[in-house]
Amino acid sequence: MIIMKKVYKKYPNGVVASNGINIEIKRGEFVFVVGPSGAGKSTFIKMMYREEVPTSGDIIIDDINLATLRNSQVPYLRRKVGVVFQDFKLLPKLNVYENIAFALEVIEESPEQIRKKVNDVLGLVGLTHKSRMFPNELSGGEQQRVSIARSIVNTPKVVIADEPTGNLDPAISWEIMEMLERINARGTTIVMATHNKEIVNTMKHRVIAIEGGLITRDEVGGGYGYES
């Protein structure tokens, strides 16, 4: 599903964020990406949805090589990869329904399909009753649920989550994790960068630890491994 081969990334300021990473993530896996700040986690995540391009090496997602992907093809990759952010990245002037529907309008889905899929996914994240509310009228947890709903509404094969619980209190964080777990159970691959020790230690999924742009640990059912 996701293959990285000798991925090297050096920024113009000389910082090496990825120093020859090799990794393979199988379809349907749930993977935590951990490591101290500045270790290269964000670059690792951003390269997966081609927000960053590797300096050398290959990144293959669902048979598409992101390293050689033309810019004009990037939108089509992003339709296969749902992304969830720490800061939710919702459009403040669109309501909940419109924020989610937006991801389907982009792929020119028919209005009937949009209505059906958005309503389905609103049910899945438990926000049907708040579909007409705007992001600033929602709690942080609810906003993250909208963000997750948007990321899965066109049934992507992979969901990449960059610190999705970073801005949320523990109880809400667990709600979000349960939601991601349910999405994973439907066969969607999930790659999640996190600093949340408790979540990683409790959920017992595969853990990839990155330090200094290198993978220092890759264990199934592993723990967080750092002092948080």
Added chain:
Amino acid sequence: MAMKARTFRRHLRESFKSLDRNRWMTLASVSAVTVTLLLVGVFIVLMMNLNKVADDIEKDVEIKVLIDLAADESAVSVLEQKIIETNGVESIQFISNAEELEKMIKGYGDELGLYKQDNPLRHVFYVKASNPQQTATIAKEIGLYDDAYKVIYGEGKIEKLFKVLNTGRNVGLVLIVALFFTAMFLISNTIRITIVARGREIEIMKLVGATRNFVRIPFLFEGMWLGILGAILPMLIMTITYFNLYEFLEPKLEGEFLQLLSVTPFIYQLNGLLLFMGLFIGVWGSFISVQKFIKA
């Protein structure tokens, strides 16, 4: 890939919604377009009318060819034919010395009627150049013909006049072009600010897989609406003002060589130009602004 009609409608709808969602930005952009186009409009009215006056003055310039007293009827015909065939001559009019005298009597009084017995004047040709600026050249050439006793065309004076008129026209043109670019800069800058404020929106659109065109097109429509909305008021103001100004001034200028451009088709042309400028600058301003975010 051709865009689906549904998507096209969506972009149109989105552009309207966006104008409403970003009301203050819309107001700021439309005001900038309005003020700038109003300035452009006023300036164009002034320049075009000055140009008209300059044209009228130029058209009044003519060459007076005094015919040799010794020239008989056939010699006059030969001269006439030669003048007609001269490069750049638009029209020629023969006035006999009797008619010339009549004109003078009308202008200076009956005392000149004494000369009717023994008319000292010569027959003349009044010649107009198709391009008034060539008057001097044509006059000099005619002066060389047989039986052209003397050629009068305001030598020295018309060269100065043309110089003044040409300088006026050139200054006007430079000012209009400068104003056009200022307008482009002002309007596109305002639109850019409205789009910069929505950089996050564009970022999110890209993250969920929107193609460049999908991101760009609603903004281009929006720019177009901003330009059109901004042009409406200047068009109305210019139409009403020019119409009233024309109605007010035209009777006063009757008989003078000074005349304003008639309301039609000038006001249609002006409105068309203002609308086009608003539309073009709106779309162009949006395009370059959104382009920066698309590439980022």
